[in-house]
Amino acid sequence: MDTAKDTGRHLFTARTVTAVMPRRGGGETTVFRGLSFDVDGGEVVDVTGPSGSGKSTLLTAFARLNVHTSGTFALDGRDSDTFTPQMWRSVVAYLPQTPTLIGDTVADAIRLPWTLKVRHSERAHEPKDLLTDAHIRATLDDMGCADIDLDRAPRDLSGGQAARVSLARTLLTKPRVLLADEVDAGLDEENADKVADLLKKAADNGTAVVRIRHRAPDGRATRMVVLKDGVLRDVPLPTAAQVAAAARDDDFGGDDVAAAASVDGADGADSALRKER
Amino acid sequence: MNGYFDIDIWGLVAAVVMVLIAAGISALMKTGVATSLVWATARSLVQLLAMGFILQYVIRQDNVWLVIGLIALMLLAAVQITMGRATGAPKGLVGIVLLALVVTMLLMLAIVAELIVRPKPWYAPQLVVPLTGMLLGNTVSALALGLSRFFESMRERYAEVNTLLALGATKWEAAKPSMISSIRLGLLPSVAMLASSGIVTIPGMMSGQIIAGKSPVSAAKYQFVILAAVAALTLVADSIIIALIYKRCFISYDRYFVPEPAKQLSLKDLIRLRKDVHPDESAAELKRAAADDRRMSAR
Numbered sequence: 001m002d003t004a005k006d007t008g009r010h011l012f013t014a015r016t017v018t019a020v021m022p023r024r025g026g027g028e029t030t031v032f033r034g035l036s037f038d039v040d041g042g043e044v045v046d047v048t049g050p051s052g053s054g055k056s057t058l059l060t061a062f063a064r065l066n067v068h069t070s071g072t073f074a075l076d077g078r079d080s081d082t083f084t085p086q087m088w089r090s091v092v093a094y095l096p097q098t099p100t101l102i103g104d105t106v107a108d109a110i111r112l113p114w115t116l117k118v119r120h121s122e123r124a125h126e127p128k129d130l131l132t133d134a135h136i137r138a139t140l141d142d143m144g145c146a147d148i149d150l151d152r153a154p155r156d157l158s159g160g161q162a163a164r165v166s167l168a169r170t171l172l173t174k175p176r177v178l179l180a181d182e183v184d185a186g187l188d189e190e191n192a193d194k195v196a197d198l199l200k201k202a203a204d205n206g207t208a209v210v211r212i213r214h215r216a217p218d219g220r221a222t223r224m225v226v227l228k229d230g231v232l233r234d235v236p237l238p239t240a241a242q243v244a245a246a247a248r249d250d251d252f253g254g255d256d257v258a259a260a261a262s263v264d265g266a267d268g269a270d271s272a273l274r275k276e277r
Numbered sequence: 278m279n280g281y282f283d284i285d286i287w288g289l290v291a292a293v294v295m296v297l298i299a300a301g302i303s304a305l306m307k308t309g310v311a312t313s314l315v316w317a318t319a320r321s322l323v324q325l326l327a328m329g330f331i332l333q334y335v336i337r338q339d340n341v342w343l344v345i346g347l348i349a350l351m352l353l354a355a356v357q358i359t360m361g362r363a364t365g366a367p368k369g370l371v372g373i374v375l376l377a378l379v380v381t382m383l384l385m386l387a388i389v390a391e392l393i394v395r396p397k398p399w400y401a402p403q404l405v406v407p408l409t410g411m412l413l414g415n416t417v418s419a420l421a422l423g424l425s426r427f428f429e430s431m432r433e434r435y436a437e438v439n440t441l442l443a444l445g446a447t448k449w450e451a452a453k454p455s456m457i458s459s460i461r462l463g464l465l466p467s468v469a470m471l472a473s474s475g476i477v478t479i480p481g482m483m484s485g486q487i488i489a490g491k492s493p494v495s496a497a498k499y500q501f502v503i504l505a506a507v508a509a510l511t512l513v514a515d516s517i518i519i520a521l522i523y524k525r526c527f528i529s530y531d532r533y534f535v536p537e538p539a540k541q542l543s544l545k546d547l548i549r550l551r552k553d554v555h556p557d558e559s560a561a562e563l564k565r566a567a568a569d570d571r572r573m574s575a576r
Contacts, residue, residue, distance in 0.1 A: 065442055067534045085531035090445035100440040118445040173444070 010038040011208050012062070012092065012177045017071035019057045031057055032230040035071075039177065039208040044200060044220055047212045049227035055212045056097070058227060059179040062210075063094035075176060086118035093175035097182045097212075099166030101154030106165055109154050110136050113173045143168050143201075144194050160191030167198055178202060182212045196220050216246035293318070332406060341400045348409050352378055355413040360539075362421035365428045368539035373521045374424075378416060381514040385412045389506045394499075407482065412507050415467060419511045420518055423463030427519060430455035431526045431535050438526075438533045448531050452523040463515045467508040474504055 019031040031054035039045055047055050061069035064080055073080040073092075080088050090113075101109040111131050113119060133150055140148055145168060148161050157165065163183050170178065180199060184192040192215060200220045203209045211221070217238040224235050238246070296318045304311040335343045356375050360366070389408060390396060396404045431438065434455060441451040474480060475497075482503070486496040528534045 063443060064530050065439060065532055067528060067532050085442075086445045086447055089443055094443040096436065096440055096443065098436060100436045102437060102440070113444045116441075116444065116446050116450055118447070170444070 011040045011076060013038050013074045013077075014062055015072040017058065017061050017069065019054055019061060019066070019069045021057075021068050030230070032227070032232070035230075035232045037062075037225075037232060039210055041176070041206040041208050042203050043222050044203045044209045044211065046217075046221040046224045047210060047227060048214070048224065053227045053229070055227050056181050058232075059094055059181050059210065059212060062177070062179055063089055063092050065089070065094055084118075086116070090118050090173060091175055092177045092179065093170050093173065094179045095167060095170050095181060095183055097185055099162040099183075101157070101162060101165060101169075104153060105151050106148060106154055106157070107133055107136055107150040109165060110140075110169045110172065113169060119173070139172060140165075140168060143171070143198055160187045160194075163187060163191065163195060164198065167195060171198065171202055175207060177208045177210070180209065180211045182214060184213070184215060193218070217243050218246075219243040289322075332402075335402045335406065339398070339402065341398070344400045344402045344405055347402075347406060348382070351406075351409055351413055352382065355417050359417050359420045359424070362418075363424035365432070365538045366424045367428070367525060367536035370424070370522065373518060374420060376521075377420065377514045377517040378413065380517060381416060381510040382409055382412060384513065385409070385506055385510050389502060393502055408503065411482075411503060412510060415470070415507045416511050416514045418466060419463040419515055422466070423459045423515045423518065424522070426462045427455055427459035427522070428526075428535065428538070430458050435533075442531065442533060448524060448527045451533070452526060456519045456523055459519055460512070460515050464508075464512055467511045471504055471508050474500070480504070 014035070014037040017035040017037065018033045020033075021029050021031055023029050035058070037058075047058070049055050057066060057069060060066035061071055062073060064073065064085065073088075075083075075088075075091055080092075083091075102112055103109040114131055137150060140146070140150075143164070145161070145164050148157065148165060154162065154165070167180070167183060178199070184195045187195065196218050199209050199211060203222075213221075217224075219238075219240065221237060224237055225232055226235050296314065300311040300314045303309075303314060331347065335347055352375065355378055356371060359374050359378075360371060363370075385408065386405060390405055391399060394404060431452065437454070438451045470478065480500050483496045483500040486499065487493060526533065526535045
């Protein structure tokens with residue numbers, strides 16, 4: 001199954017992904033073993049599954065950030081070991097669930113990736129005004145973040161604003177694969193929708209987007225996978241009618257649906273399937 | 278001796294009584310420092326007495342090997358005290374701490390003793406030994422503070438370090454804020470010492486020289502050179518250490534992983550058998566060994 005030909009066909013491939021966590025007080029727990037995953041540019045893949053099934057672990061393994069994971073990863077058929085860690089993470093970008101914005105102002109926080117060594121040579125190819133306040137302003141406006149003042153301290157932002165700034169920071173670095181770890185958790189419907197739009201737009205521009213989600217389906221995913229009991233399997237996308245129903249439920253008792261989905265996303269998907277039948 | 282006042286046995290007793298009163302107050306307030314205060318007092322009295330005799334002996338003998346041996350002993354003690362005070366630092370730093378101390382000490386002796394003061398013979402114990410002592414005393418506290426602060430900061434900055442790495446930062450870039458905060462904290466005492474010298478703190482070396490009849494200008498010059506050199510070299514030692522250890526917080530493929538702190542051995546642990554104190558130690562040891570193995574094989 002993991003032949004070289006197989007890995008060459010997709011933008012991003014992961015083979016034999018294994019996570020073994022040390023247990024408190026000694027011993028080890030295998031979260032999953034030998035998983036495979038592929039994704040192509042333009043896709044939006046939703047990863048769901050119960051809490052603790054290792055969804056975040058899987059995404060941090062893809063970015064090769066996680067100490068307790070191993071596996072073989074390739075981009076355009078090129079093995080991650082032939083990249084420097086910095087190069088790999090700038091093309092396979094992991095976006096943490098909790099936004100950590102570093103800098104005195106929002107503008108500084110967004111400029112941060114461009115102060116790193118890995119992008120020094122890249123900057124020569126980018127427009128000269130890339131990091132001016134005016135350009136950042138225009139980009140944020142374009143992303144539907146007109147409400148965010150560049151001179152504000154990041155800690156003064158609301159949860160939704162911080163999530164969008166964090167996303168904008170990563171999107172501006174134009175990764176080929178974007179691994180979004182439940183970036184819409186704890187956001188209200190309106191902000192969650194804005195975040196989903198940003199991700200969809202990135203996918204339309206050719207980025208491969210992988211989202212961990214606990215919310216009800218929002219109709220933007222092109223594919224859905226469930227991680228449960230150490231197994232990663234494809235599930236059919238919810239139909240348009242189901243998405244509409246979920247949105248309608250959100251308008252009235254949206255919290256219940258979201259809560260039910262977040263308790264056990266996999267079961268949520270399963271019940272959606274049952275309804276379909 | 279002119280202008281010198283001896284302390285009799287009652288003076289010592291009075292000092293001890295003062296410490297006991299302080300210890301009593303801390304015991305009443307349950308601060309938990311009473312025992313260590315009494316212990317440190319006893320230790321300091323014994324150490325000072327011993328050093329007095331050793332110093333006198335070494336100065337009288339005027340033998341280069343005795344001077345080198347004494348300095349080597351002081352260095353080892355400095356390493357032990359640094360490691361003991363650097364809470365939160367992982368084990369396996371002894372070599373690096375020793376290296377930083379040796380380098381700064383050699384710089385100190387080369388610049389201050391041999392270039393500025395130029396004593397005869399070059400190893401003059403009355404200059405070289407106290408000079409080393411002043412440098413080590415200062416560097417030890419700076420290094421211990423700096424080490425603790427660095428690892429504490431790297432643990433606190435968990436989310437920030439991972440975010441930086443995810444954005445493509447190198448190990449150096451991800452660790453830099455912790456390095457700066459650690460070096461800054463380690464240097465604060467030196468800066469405070471420089472600023473307060475002559476007003477709040479009157480260095481013993483300087484008063485000694487004035488008592489011995491030296492001119493105030495020459496005593497002050499002497500003291501200034503030493504204080505300035507100590508402050509500057511403390512920065513050197515701190516920088517060497519931090520530059521050599523920051524990589525300890527990362528493993529293969531530049532992934533963030535702060536090693537577990539080394540177990541601090543208190544006197545109690547040494548008196549009782551360590552097994553009684555840490556029944557779960559073998560499990561923790563095994564886990565750490567496994568982590569080490571993984572690290573090695575990952576490389």
